[in-house]
Amino acid sequence: MKELLQQTYGFVFEEKLIEEIAAVSLLRDFNEGDILIDFGDYIKKMPLLIEGAIKILREDFDEGELLLYFIEKGDTCAMTMACCMGETKSEIRAVAETKGMVIMIPVYKMEEWLGKYKSWRNYVFNSYNNRLKEMLNAIDNLAFMNMDERLMNYLNDKSNINHSKEIHTTHQEIAYDLHTSRVVVSRLLKALENDGRIKLHRASIELLN
Amino acid sequence: MKELLQQTYGFVFEEKLIEEIAAVSLLRDFNEGDILIDFGDYIKKMPLLIEGAIKILREDFDEGELLLYFIEKGDTCAMTMACCMGETKSEIRAVAETKGMVIMIPVYKMEEWLGKYKSWRNYVFNSYNNRLKEMLNAIDNLAFMNMDERLMNYLNDKSNINHSKEIHTTHQEIAYDLHTSRVVVSRLLKALENDGRIKLHRASIELLN
DNA sequence: ATAACTATGTAACTTTTGATACTGTACTTT
DNA sequence: AAAGTACAGTATCAAAAGTTACATAGTTAT
Numbered sequence: 001m002k003e004l005l006q007q008t009y010g011f012v013f014e015e016k017l018i019e020e021i022a023a024v025s026l027l028r029d030f031n032e033g034d035i036l037i038d039f040g041d042y043i044k045k046m047p048l049l050i051e052g053a054i055k056i057l058r059e060d061f062d063e064g065e066l067l068l069y070f071i072e073k074g075d076t077c078a079m080t081m082a083c084c085m086g087e088t089k090s091e092i093r094a095v096a097e098t099k100g101m102v103i104m105i106p107v108y109k110m111e112e113w114l115g116k117y118k119s120w121r122n123y124v125f126n127s128y129n130n131r132l133k134e135m136l137n138a139i140d141n142l143a144f145m146n147m148d149e150r151l152m153n154y155l156n157d158k159s160n161i162n163h164s165k166e167i168h169t170t171h172q173e174i175a176y177d178l179h180t181s182r183v184v185v186s187r188l189l190k191a192l193e194n195d196g197r198i199k200l201h202r203a204s205i206e207l208l209n
Numbered sequence: 210m211k212e213l214l215q216q217t218y219g220f221v222f223e224e225k226l227i228e229e230i231a232a233v234s235l236l237r238d239f240n241e242g243d244i245l246i247d248f249g250d251y252i253k254k255m256p257l258l259i260e261g262a263i264k265i266l267r268e269d270f271d272e273g274e275l276l277l278y279f280i281e282k283g284d285t286c287a288m289t290m291a292c293c294m295g296e297t298k299s300e301i302r303a304v305a306e307t308k309g310m311v312i313m314i315p316v317y318k319m320e321e322w323l324g325k326y327k328s329w330r331n332y333v334f335n336s337y338n339n340r341l342k343e344m345l346n347a348i349d350n351l352a353f354m355n356m357d358e359r360l361m362n363y364l365n366d367k368s369n370i371n372h373s374k375e376i377h378t379t380h381q382e383i384a385y386d387l388h389t390s391r392v393v394v395s396r397l398l399k400a401l402e403n404d405g406r407i408k409l410h411r412a413s414i415e416l417l418n
Numbered sequence: 419a420t421a422a423c424t425a426t427g428t429a430a431c432t433t434t435t436g437a438t439a440c441t442g443t444a445c446t447t448t
Numbered sequence: 449a450a451a452g453t454a455c456a457g458t459a460t461c462a463a464a465a466g467t468t469a470c471a472t473a474g475t476t477a478t
Contacts, residue, residue, distance in 0.1 A: 058348060066352045082338040091345055114323075114330055121323055128337045129291040135344040136300055139267060142351040143275045143388055147465070170425060179352055181466060186426060202425065202474065356435070379455065390436060395456060411444065411455065424475075433466070439459090446453075 001027055005103065008050050008074055017117045021048075026104045030096045037094040043083040045104035049075050052100015053161045057093045060179070067154070067177035069134035070097060070161045078131035081124065084110065097161060148188045150178055155198065155207060165207040210236055213259050214312065217283055226326045230257075235313045239305045246303040252292045254313035257285050261309015262370045266302045269388070276363070276386035278343035279306060279370045287340035290333070293319065306370060357397045359387055364407065364416060374416040 002022040009018065026045070030036060030052070037043065039059050049071055056068045056077060071077055079092045084107045113120040141150050154177065158167050171185045178185070189205065192198045199206040211231040218227065235254070239245060239261070246252065248268050262281050265288065266274045280286055288301045293316045322329040350359050363386065367376050380394045387394070398414065401407045408415040 058345065058352070060349075060353045064353070066348070068348070078337075079341060082341050085334050086338050091342070115327065118324065125294050128287075128341075129295050131341065132288060132291050132337075132344065133300070135341070135348070136267065139275070139277070139344070139347055139351065140269075142348065143267070144269045144273070172425080182426085183428090183467075184465060187428085187465095190427075200426085381455080391456085392437075392458090393435065396435095396458085399457075409456085420478085422475100422477075425473085427470105427472080429469085429471105431467080431469105434464080436463075437461080439461105441457080441459100442455105443457100444453100444455080446451100448449105448451085 001025070001103070004050050004101075009048070012074075012123055013119050014117065017113065017120060020109070020113070021103065021105060024106055024109055028102050028104055029099070030102070031099045032096050034096040035093065036096060036102070037077075037080060037090050037092065039090060039093055041090040042087075043080050043090055043107075045106055046081055046084050046110055047076060047102040047104055049073055050101040050103055053097040054094050054100070055097045055177075057095065057177075058091070059093060064179055065093070065176055066179040068092065068138050069131075070157060072161065073100075075130070076127050078127045081110075081127065147178070147180060147184060148191065151185065151188050152192065152197070154178060155205065159207050167205045167207070168203065169205070170203050210234070210312070213310070217259050218257070221283075221332055222328050223326065226322065226329055229318070229322070230312065230314060233315055233318055237311050237313055238308070239311070240308045241305055243305040244302065245305060245311070246286075246289060246299050246301065248299060248302055250299040251296075252289050252299055252316075254315055255285060255290055255293050255319055256311040256313055258282055259310040259312055262306040263303050263309070264306045264386075266304065266386075267300070268302060273388055274302070274385055275388040277301065277347050278340075279366060281370065282309075284339070285332075285336050287336045290319075290336065356387070356389060356393060357400065360394065360397050361401065361406070363387060364414065368416050376414045376416070377412065378414070379412050 002018060004027070005013075005018045005021055013021070025048075027050075028047075036047070036054060051073055053073075054071050054077070056071065056079065057065045058068050059065055077092075077094060080090065080094070083090050110124075114124065141153060145153075151174070154174065155167060158169070159165055171189065172182045175182045175185045189198065189200060193200050196208060198208055211227060213236070214222070214227045214230055222230070234257075236259075237256075245256070245263060258280060260282055262279055263286070264279050265277045265286060267277050268274055286301075286303060289299065289303070292299050319333075323333065350362060354362075360383070363383065364376060367378070368374055380398065381391045384391045384394045398407065398409060402409050405417060407417055
């Protein structure tokens with residue numbers, strides 16, 4: 001475990017902290033589609049992402065979701081951290097976008113390290129700051145952009161996260177993430193294809209140019 | 210200044226911290242409508258709100274704004290904190306909703322106190338957590354609700370912040386905050402009036418029931 | 419091979435929101 | 449009192465997004 005931490009967090013945390021983390025944490029593997037955290041869960045451990053990608057979703061009152069953002073290797077979920085610290089239920093759902101690995105840190109250690117390690121404080125604050133930025137980005141998308149732009153952004157994000165111009169997903173899946181209907185997604189995707197920006201295949205989309 | 214701090218933050222910060230704050234901070238009065246922070250400002254001081262209310266806005270690329278949330282006595286602006294810590298430009302605009310008072314704390318002290326005072330750490334984290342919740346709330350509004358519901362929520366928030374059922378503002382002002390047009394606001398307000406939920410006057414709205 | 423299922427394409431229609439334009443009314447200024 | 453200005457009401461039209469319904473093309477199971 002220490003080597004894994006060294007690899008991803010070697011430039012972020014000091015040696016001693018990495019040893020402490022390794023001593024008290026658990027490693028957990030996950031596969032694509034796994035629900036890592038669900039709405040209403042009580043969080044007792046904070047996850048550090050070592051490998052893979054996770055998408056964070058917000059739930060509608062009556063059915064329906066919305067993708068908030070993705071997190072990647074080296075990130076943690078500030079929303080989850082918020083729940084840890086505040087000892088409240090999870091406001092979000094975390095679903096594995098790819099297979100990967102997280103390190104789970106007990107909450108009480110987080111607190112202790114905040115007073116003890118400056119590098120930990122910086123990491124935690126950076127996480128919050130990044131998450132706030134992602135949230136602002138989500139708000140910009142919702143408030144200022146039309147569905148076609150939101151869709152294009154979504155495809156780009158998805159492409160970046162998976163390091164591939166080929167996006168393997170269905171129109172229905174996209175509709176869930178953007179909180180719209182399948183028909184709308186199909187319509188707009190077709191328009192994007194006609195504009196020469198993407199190419200549609202069955203259950204997969206190819207980004208052009 | 211110490212008395213002011215004692216009054217609002219006496220139950221949050223320990224005696225010694227309050228003394229430290231009082232020693233290095235500046236007091237600043239503001240009036241309704243004052244722009245306290247603008248897009249792109251570099252933030253060198255963190256504000257603690259002592260009295261009054263402030264609204265936090267997000268800017269569109271080409272003209273247009275969106276109200277994110279209000280902050281009240283005892284709050285601080287985590288978005289601003291984020292800018293302080295990250296040493297980046299402000300992503301938001303802060304406009305005084307009422308007249309009031311803030312205490313400005315130099316950034317370098319914030320850092321120092323994080324290691325030194327647990328109550329400060331807790332306060333800072335709570336602020337982040339509250340702000341994340343407000344952002345989630347803003348997202349819920351945008352993603353899951355129609356303009357009429359958003360409008361009604363806006364009126365309720367405004368009423369709570371000003372401790373009054375009378376809201377003194379114009380349809381145009383509301384349109385700016387909700388990032389829509391004056392005509393739409395007038396239309397929906399009239400519908401709410403017909404439903405008996407509000408009463409309209411010139412440049413003021415009365416919440417009923 | 420055929421049935422059943424999944425993913426997509428598309429037409430037709432409705433609802434919501436936005437845009438433009440014009441009206442009237444209240445308040446302010448001179 | 450007249451003119452000017454800010455605020456609100458409303459009609460008409462257009463665009464964006466959501467809904468329903470149905471057709472068709474691949475895929476999988478039997």
